[in-house]
Amino acid sequence: MNQPPSTRFHCFRNDAMADNDATALAERIRSGEVSAQEVTAAAIERAQLAAPVINGVVAERYQPALTQSQRPDAQTGRFVGVPTYIKDNTDVEGLPTGHGSQAVTPRxxxxxxxxxEQMLSQGYICLGKSTLPEFGFNASTEPAQGDPTRNPWNLDYSCGASSGGAAALVAAGVVPIAHANDGGGSIRIPAACCGLVGLKPTRGRVVDNDAARDLPVNIISDGVVTRSVRDTAGFLAYAESWFKNRKLPAIGHVQGPSGRQLRIGLVLDSINGHPTDPETRLTVEQTARYLEKLGHIIEPMDVPVASSFPDDFALYWGMLAFGVKARGKKLYHPDFDKSRVDGLTNGLDKMFRRQFWRLPAVIWRLKRSWHDYQRHMNDYDAV
Structure with a gap:
């Protein structure tokens, strides 16, 4: 980005972390070049530098993390000693969970x-919880009260959402990898905003998080945001060693191209019918030409979902907000205060109440969209 230096922020420095990704950092810890304690201390120092600028941390456990880093032999996994954050809609024993909402008293x-548990089994050291917008509903991490989480590339810009705190912390160099989850773009949007790798895993590829298990249509996948493709590949490979879904083919550890010619579908415009802006369209076309040079087959294809999908998804999003307000005391805590939810949650709730009679058909079509998508993908390796 061509922005004046004063609008950017990073905390990369000549310390134990350097500018390493998670893979390199884990290798250096295993070799004894640096210790897990040195890396953890460096990450904490970076976090404290970033806190007043980025505002990406909602709860910290720095002293327990340092204590944990002093006994790396008690941990196993490929990423032992690598610092990370868990998103604040996911429980970690000993840390409060607030879901980004003033209506929830963090417990x-x-x-x-x-x-x-699956992620931390890989040996990561959890430094705390990262910020998100209220219940992950928004596409920007801007709470109704308090400061927004800022984009390190330009502090006046949004970092995206809902995994905005995770993306901002990784992009700024506080940690090389952080937990993220995605129902409607919550990994991919902040990764795009912050220049990171953001892959939403196939549902069922990792264990379901608590929220996903109660949904009539599960749209949530958990994963990570990273600064390197190999970190994302490594995370999935070692997550698979902890939990393997027998209904899905194994991924293994992807460490390079397969050498197989792929048939790739090309979709240029949005599923909501809006044309893509010229800059984005040019980037997608350049990517397609590059893939052709690598020997792959590129074919234009139709949007792989029905025209009703955007409206159906919006009503489903409204149903989630309605459910939060109606069942908040049971879902979160008896002292949940629905009068304190933000404007977006209220707006989604009102939208759903006006159209709730459509829900049975919407649920049916959203479940059907899985089959529509699968049918469109039958002839393609990727889109």
Whole structure:
């Protein structure tokens, strides 16, 4: 980005972390070049520098993390000693979970959620919880009260959402990898805003998080945001060693191109019918030409979902807000205060109440969209 230096922020420095990605950092810790304690201390120092500028951390556990880093032999996994953050809609034992909402009084979790347990089993050291907009509904991490989480590339810009805190912390250099989850773009949007790798894994590829298990149509996948493709590939490979879904083909550890010619579908415009802006369209076309030079087959294809999908998804989003307000005391805590939810949650709730009678057909079509998408993908390796 061609922005004046004063609008940017990073905390990369000549310390134990340097500018390493998670893979390189784990290798250096294993070799003894640096210790997990040195890396953790460096990450904490960076986090404290970033805190007043980026505002990406909602709860920290720095002293327990330092204590944990002093006994790396007690940990196993490919990424032992690599610091990370868990998003604040996911429980970690001993840390409060606030879901980014003033309506929720954060309570210290008594257990670690299934996905966080799967991720931390790889040896990461959790430094705390990263920020998100209220219940992950917004596409920008800007709470109704308090400061927004800022984009390190330009502090006047949005970092995206809902995994905005995770993306900002990774982009700024506080940690090389952080937990993210995605229902409607919450990994991919902040990754795009902050220049990171953001892959939404196939549903069922990792263990379901708590929220996903109660949805009539599960749209949520948990994963990570990173600064390198190999970190994302490594995360998935070692997550698979902890939990393997027998309904899905194994991924293994992807460490380079397969050498197989792929048939790739090209979709230029949005599923909502809006034309893509010229800069984005040019980037997609350049990517397609590059893939052709690598020997792959590129074919234009139709949007792989029905024209009703955008409206159906919006109503489903409204249903989630309605459910939060109606069942907040049961979902979160008896002292949940629905009068304190933000304007977006209220707006989504009102939208759903006006159209709730459409919900049965919407649920049916959204479930059907899985089959529509699969049918469109039958002839392609990727889109």
């Amino acid at each position: 210290v979790a008594k257990r670690t959620s299934p996905f966080a």
